[in-house]
Amino acid sequence: MPAGCSSHTAQIIDRDGAVVAVADVLLDVEWSRVLDDVSTARVLVAPDADCCAALSRVRSWRHKLAIYRDTQPVWEGPITAPEWTADGVQVSAVDILGWVDRRTPHNDQTFVDRELAEIAEWLIDDAFQPDDPGHSVQIIGPSRIRGDRAYQADVGQSGDHLRDLAATGIDFTVLGQQILILPEDHYARVGSLTDDDFASELVVAEDGLALATRWVIHGKDGVRGEAGGVHPYYGLIERVAEESSILDDASAEAAARSRLAASSPAPVFLDSQEAVLAPDSSVDVPALVPGWCVDVTTTQTCRDIAQSLKIAMVKVHEDADGERVSLQLTPAGV
Incomplete structure (x- = not known):
């Protein structure tokens, strides 16, 4: 179906899988998909009497929002902010990575010379291990970057650890209950x-402020890596960052190369x-x-x-004026 020509419906679903409410009459709906972060969605429902009673029972984190575009599932995740007014019910939600942001490592774990995509998979699975509302992980392709990492139980949020990895050689995104892990040079x-x-x-x-021709990454206990230098066209523009989860020079160098690829030439x-x-x-x-x-x-x-x-x-918004699809597009690298 062409962009701008579709309509949406939504459901509120309990943790046990039961449908709490069906929201067929939507006054406003917006959902997104985001790279390397948590996406959000929001619906405004005009409920009838039966639906109103069901929506009165909606609770944050207990229930999830599922959105369908022309009956095709396009987004789902836990509800974080239901609002009840005289005109309708607004339901706001985050995708399932919102759970990872509310979890912490549950086991001490040290990785030595390990593929970064596999470390990311462990972080996600460990986050869900004590209480899994439903998730799967698919590694689309290896990062081809290996390194050392160490995590301690109850130290830091798992989502922050995952984003740290995304700064050093992987990407991730969410489709429904599936978390996709990709190499940064995935150009399909x-x-x-x-x-x-x-x-x-x-x-x-x-974005000239994002330009850098040399990156230096400092890891833990004196670990250091660098990439780049004086550019024949731009000259020298240097950036320094700290990644305390990096335990070896090779990983720090790989992280520096990853950042350099994203910042030179000017995006x-x-x-x-x-x-x-x-x-x-x-x-x-x-x-x-x-x-x-x-x-x-x-x-x-x-x-x-x-x-x-x-x-x-990707952001999709539908209201009385129709559907609006917008994209944020960034350099794909070389």
Whole structure:
């Protein structure tokens, strides 16, 4: 179904799998998918008498929100903020990584010369091990970066540890109950976009403040790694970061290379506030998954783009005016 031409429904589902309420009449719905972070969703329901009684029983973290686009499941996660008003019920939720942000490592664990994707998988599975509301992990491909990491029980939030790994060589995103782990150089394509696929004028932006030609990463107890140096075009622009979970120089060097790849040359992207798809765009919206790429060709501005860009965020919003699909697209690297 073209972007801008679909409608949504939603369900409230209990931890035991029972359907608490079916929200067929939605006044407003918004859901997103995000790379390397937790996504959110929100629905505003106009309930009838029976639905109103069911929605009165909705509770944060006990129940989850499931959203369907033309009957196809596109988003789900635990409810964090139900609001009841005279005009309707608004339900806000986070995806299942919201659970990982509310968990801590449950076991002491040390990894030596281990693939980063496997460490990420352990962090997620350990977070859910004592109480699993339903999840699975799929490693789309190895990061091809190995390193040492150590985690202590009850020290730090598991979600923060996962984001630290994402800064050193992996990506992750969520589809329903499935958490996908990808290498940062995952460049599989899910479609292409031209000027005709966008609803309004685009803003092509270069993020000069993100530019760096040399990165230095400091790990634990004197561990250090670096990548880059004086660039023949840009000169020398240096950045330093601390990653206390890194235990060996090789991992620190890999983390520095990962950051350098994302910051040199200066990232060029489509402004996320303006990259709205045209209602008749033939893009397969459910296939737009962060971490995958789309080929973009645009000549609307003085800075032409004809390159593959990585999907960093997808946001879908439907109200009385129809459906609006917007994308945040970032450099895919080389």
